[in-house]
Amino acid sequence: MNRIPRDTSGEPNPLAVLTLDDLRLRTSEKWRAYPADVLPVWVAEMDVPLAEPVVRAVTEALAIGDTGYAAGTAYAEALAAFAERRWDWGGLAVGRTALVPDVMLGVVEMLKLVTGPGDPVVVSPPVYPPFYEFVAHMDRKVLEAPLGADHRLDLAALEEVFESAVAHGGRAAYLLCSPQNPTGTVHTEGELIAVAALADRYGVRVVADEIHAPLVAAGVRFVPYLSVPGGESGLSLMSASKGWNLPGVKAAVAVAGPAAAADLARLPGEVADGASHLGVIAHTAALREGVAWLDALLAGLDANRRLLSGLLAEHLPSVSHRAGEATYLAWLDCRALGLGDDPAQVFLDRGRVALSSGIPFGTGGAGHARLNLATSPDILTEAVRRMRTATA
Numbered sequence: 001m002n003r004i005p006r007d008t009s010g011e012p013n014p015l016a017v018l019t020l021d022d023l024r025l026r027t028s029e030k031w032r033a034y035p036a037d038v039l040p041v042w043v044a045e046m047d048v049p050l051a052e053p054v055v056r057a058v059t060e061a062l063a064i065g066d067t068g069y070a071a072g073t074a075y076a077e078a079l080a081a082f083a084e085r086r087w088d089w090g091g092l093a094v095g096r097t098a099l100v101p102d103v104m105l106g107v108v109e110m111l112k113l114v115t116g117p118g119d120p121v122v123v124s125p126p127v128y129p130p131f132y133e134f135v136a137h138m139d140r141k142v143l144e145a146p147l148g149a150d151h152r153l154d155l156a157a158l159e160e161v162f163e164s165a166v167a168h169g170g171r172a173a174y175l176l177c178s179p180q181n182p183t184g185t186v187h188t189e190g191e192l193i194a195v196a197a198l199a200d201r202y203g204v205r206v207v208a209d210e211i212h213a214p215l216v217a218a219g220v221r222f223v224p225y226l227s228v229p230g231g232e233s234g235l236s237l238m239s240a241s242k243g244w245n246l247p248g249v250k251a252a253v254a255v256a257g258p259a260a261a262a263d264l265a266r267l268p269g270e271v272a273d274g275a276s277h278l279g280v281i282a283h284t285a286a287l288r289e290g291v292a293w294l295d296a297l298l299a300g301l302d303a304n305r306r307l308l309s310g311l312l313a314e315h316l317p318s319v320s321h322r323a324g325e326a327t328y329l330a331w332l333d334c335r336a337l338g339l340g341d342d343p344a345q346v347f348l349d350r351g352r353v354a355l356s357s358g359i360p361f362g363t364g365g366a367g368h369a370r371l372n373l374a375t376s377p378d379i380l381t382e383a384v385r386r387m388r389t390a391t392a
Helices: 052-063 074-087 103-114 130-137 155-165 189-202 258-265 269-274 277-289 291-315 343-351 377-391
Strands: 097-100 120-123 141-144 172-177 204-209 235-238 252-256 329-333 368-372
Touching: 052 277, 074 097, 074 252, 074 277, 074 291, 097 103, 097 269, 103 130, 103 172, 103 204, 103 235, 103 252, 103 258, 103 269, 120 130, 120 155, 130 141, 130 172, 141 155, 155 172, 155 189, 172 189, 189 204, 235 258, 252 258, 277 291, 291 329, 291 377, 343 368, 343 377
Parallel strands: 120 141, 120 172, 172 204, 204 235
Antiparallel strands: 097 252, 235 252, 329 368
16 A cells, blocks of 8 residues: 555646745635735645646536536546555445545535434544534534544543443444544554454444545555455545645545445435535546646655754754654644744744644644645745744
8 A cells, every 4th residue: 555656757846836926816715814924834725736637627627618516426436546556445336435525524424324413423633623613513522532642543542432432322433534634643554453443342433534645655554444454334535635735626525334335325315416516527637647746746745844844953943743644734842932822823923924723623732733834845944934933
């Protein structure tokens, strides 16, 4: 899995193409949430031009007016082929998939299939803030089984919370973030097998958000949850959104393990209508024809991880940081700087650089900030310089 040598096929580093002036023409959230004097390195948008096959596919669809409702299984077929080629996983059966509007709305629909109102949903913080928001909005109760100090799954804590979650006889689910956002941890095969065994022992259903799966660092092995022994009753959400910077053209695929096929079959048919047809076209093109672009991006992200580590060591040595194994997000422990529970607010107020506050990521988030390193080396360097200015 993920052992295939990367082949950029002459693709330029997508992170080194656009200037700050180019990026400030954009009207998306990353570039419009703050005043123009703020340098944004927060929300999960990448500062890249799109892969040419994606642009071509969407442009051709627009040219012929192909802007109706999504249909068919092309996206799932492309994802299955990518999974087999990239992760040596041939178990993504198109017949056990469903189109959903995006990953988080897919998560909601999967949780509706395996839990009811008031039931507990376990998460492992620090973790993507919408896990809390969406679960609470759908009238489920969030239980935390925090990661260990090493940012890895704490299996003893997980077992304790699983036992508590089912103690009163109700249904429970575990919302697994794999790879983990914000820490960039890639769960090992052994860890996932242990999760599956615990879930089976306590009757907890696993729903895996695997949106960052294409974005692993060189030499790191991503293991799909549904591929491990015991994962057959799990449900997964996958998408090309993060890997190819397509959050604005929404579409995702829900995948069921063999023992969860009947659950997925109960998904209301109207759910698929929420996916963007242009999104499906874009994501399918990315998975089929955008792999060289992805590999060039991954090489650029590897370089940026090294650059960030060097910049922090030189300018902010008190900030503790482990280079992530995946994602394009860096989780920064800023507690030694003495900036309080929300250092991101200090960086914004004093340095005019926007990071994501660690507080909404749950237990373990206070005193931390998340930095998006999917940008040019120049912008990344300027971001750290502004952070250093904020601490002076």
